[in-house]
Amino acid sequence: xxxxxxxxxxxxxxxxxxxxxxxxxxxxxxxxxxxxxxxxxxxxxxxxxxxxxxxxxxxxxxxxxxxxxxxxxxxxxxxxxxxxxxxxxxxxxxxxxxxxxxxxxxxxxxxxxxxxxxxxxxxxxxxxxxxxxxxxxxxxxxxxxxxxxxxxxxxxxxxxxxxxxxxxxxxxxxxxxxxxxxxxxxxxxxxxxxxxxxxxxxxxxxxxxxxxxxxxxxxxxxxxxxxxxxxxxxxxxxxxxxxxxxxxxxxxxxxxxxxxxxxxxxxxxxxxxxxxxxxxxxxxxxxxxxxxxxxxxxxxxxxxxxxxxxxxxxxxxxxxxxxxxxxxxxxxxx
Amino acid sequence: xxxxxxxxxxxxxxxxxxxxxxxxxxxxxxxxxxxxxxxxxxxxxxxxxxxxxxxxxxxxxxxxxxxxxxxxxxxxxxxxxxxxxxxxxxxxxxxxxxxxxxxxxxxxxxxxxxxxxxxxxxxxxxxxxxxxxxxxxxxxxxxxxxxxxxxxxxxxxxxxxxxxxxxxxxxxxxxxxxxxxxxxxxxxxxxxxxxxxxxxxxxxxxxxxxxxxxxxxxxxxxxxxxxxxxxxxxxxxxxxxxxxxxxxxxxxxxxxxxxxxxxxxxxxxxxxxxxx
Numbered sequence: 216x217x218x219x220x221x222x223x224x225x226x227x228x229x230x231x232x233x234x235x236x237x238x239x240x241x242x243x244x245x246x247x248x249x250x251x252x253x254x255x256x257x258x259x260x261x262x263x264x265x266x267x268x269x270x271x272x273x274x275x276x277x278x279x280x281x282x283x284x285x286x287x288x289x290x291x292x293x294x295x296x297x298x299x300x301x302x303x304x305x306x307x308x309x310x311x312x313x314x315x316x317x318x319x320x321x322x323x324x325x326x327x328x329x330x331x332x333x334x335x336x337x338x339x340x341x342x343x344x345x346x347x348x349x350x351x352x353x354x355x356x357x358x359x360x361x362x363x364x365x366x367x368x369x370x371x372x373x374x375x376x377x378x379x380x381x382x383x384x385x386x387x388x389x390x391x392x393x394x395x396x397x398x399x400x401x402x403x404x405x406x407x408x409x410x411x412x413x414x415x416x417x418x419x420x421x422x423x424x425x426x427x428x429x430x431x432x433x434x435x436x437x438x439x440x441x442x443x444x445x446x447x448x449x450x451x452x453x454x455x456x457x458x459x460x461x462x463x464x465x466x467x468x469x470x471x472x473x474x475x476x477x478x479x480x481x482x483x484x485x486x487x488x489x490x491x492x493x494x495x496x497x498x499x500x501x502x503x504x505x506x507x508x509x510x511x512x513x514x515x516x517x518x519x520x521x522x523x524x525x526x527x528x529x530x531x532x533x534x535x536x537x538x539x540x541x542x543x544x545x546x547x548x549x
Numbered sequence: 550x551x552x553x554x555x556x557x558x559x560x561x562x563x564x565x566x567x568x569x570x571x572x573x574x575x576x577x578x579x580x581x582x583x584x585x586x587x588x589x590x591x592x593x594x595x596x597x598x599x600x601x602x603x604x605x606x607x608x609x610x611x612x613x614x615x616x617x618x619x620x621x622x623x624x625x626x627x628x629x630x631x632x633x634x635x636x637x638x639x640x641x642x643x644x645x646x647x648x649x650x651x652x653x654x655x656x657x658x659x660x661x662x663x664x665x666x667x668x669x670x671x672x673x674x675x676x677x678x679x680x681x682x683x684x685x686x687x688x689x690x691x692x693x694x695x696x697x698x699x700x701x702x703x704x705x706x707x708x709x710x711x712x713x714x715x716x717x718x719x720x721x722x723x724x725x726x727x728x729x730x731x732x733x734x735x736x737x738x739x740x741x742x743x744x745x746x747x748x749x750x751x752x753x754x755x756x757x758x759x760x761x762x763x764x765x766x767x768x769x770x771x772x773x774x775x776x777x778x779x780x781x782x783x784x785x786x787x788x789x790x791x792x793x794x795x796x797x798x799x800x801x802x803x804x805x806x807x808x809x810x811x812x813x814x815x816x817x818x819x820x821x822x823x824x825x
Contacts, residue, residue, distance in 0.1 A: 411678040418661050418672045425659035428621065429739060430647030430676040482663065 259495020264451035284469025291452030314445025474529030480542025571599030580629035652741035673738025
């Protein structure tokens, strides 16, 4: 048991040093460091929200839902375009209704006919759903860049201005997004761990046949879990959309959720969150503080670290702890 | 044995226990099932009485598991009906069969590997949980009470199966024989009217088999649960069951007490003749 944790401990120690070192070298301007940290956390919250959708569906159906990114985009598009006609709260409710409808359709047309097929078949099916949704979203809602106005002022607020020079600039909608993410995660964790339905979802995740034999209706569970993932997609889509604008790239950025779930564990909701935060902070820190070091020390160009950092970190985790930080370690007796 | 409308008291084949064998609770009437051109079951009829232990035996490929899956609602027969508790069922799905009171265990284990023993057995109570999702989530009074009640039932089952020491152990870490017990425990947690056991002793050593035999008999005695089981071990079948159905190539070739079946020439030819 001991040597299993050692590499993980080393990895985490390295990450912690990576986090602390830039502060030590930039002690004169802690404001900038904290801003980078907050920026990373914010990006991390966004990753986490997408990763959550992956984890939910994987937990309950054992399906790796490639379409989660497309669902986020579709939800964001729906909310953004509907909000042009009706108040935002109504647009959100309608967006949720659309995602629930989508869950019903996916269950009926994709999952039910493919029940008991290999995991890879279902993965391919969700890949199909993903490309369909990308295109269908454009067909229905258009392919321009749309905006979602959360009604918070865009002007950054300065805090801690009297503590050190320059203070820290933060955005209100970033804070709102973080609060929403925390609430969402808390609700989901309680749902999975404390309710009979949550237990049923976990049961379905482990063994479809056995779950049915104890009276759990598979089809209903799938609709429930895809609906929940749809609601998460609405939240993620709104947060992303408010920050970056609703555009096609949202569904691509969602691929960053892959390293997040590898880091956190495919079946862990807290893992999705913490994994998202680690990757968000890690890549921002690496980009801002590691980049210049590489430039100075090795005369490299130094850019683009943000693009690969997450995947390299995920690879390291696959090597030392394939089940992720919080994943369930399933022991198969051979 | 002809169908008798009145419950009768029967001397149990073992010990001093007297169980009341009740009325027919499950009847399979002229069931035929085929996959493509392959006939798995043809025109099979038999019945199961309340509180009895009914075995289905037969050589490999005789259609035993298919029969169990028909009762369980996994397969829907092309012909014939299954009548449970007097009601005919057509195309009942597995989870609906479960809701009607049919539980099962699996030949190859199908436990929830990500959960510990306690949670696995607790899932068997799922159908009986009535509190709303929200109430469960916030552990609101009645929901909390309900959870505790179910937990108490599960604890009794854990005591009964003598797996107290493994409550919090992930099921994947348990030895095979204990995993089989957890599988049985999960089915028992449903408090089923009818318990289907698909080769409960498959792959077990002698000691584990003896334990499992004892548990099956105790379940039947103490809870009065009606049991239908498939088993290869003839000694086990003859000791355990009240009545035996014999299948061969999807057809019923024998039906009766172990004694009757043992002396049935068709059965001897098809099955016992081979294995003895």
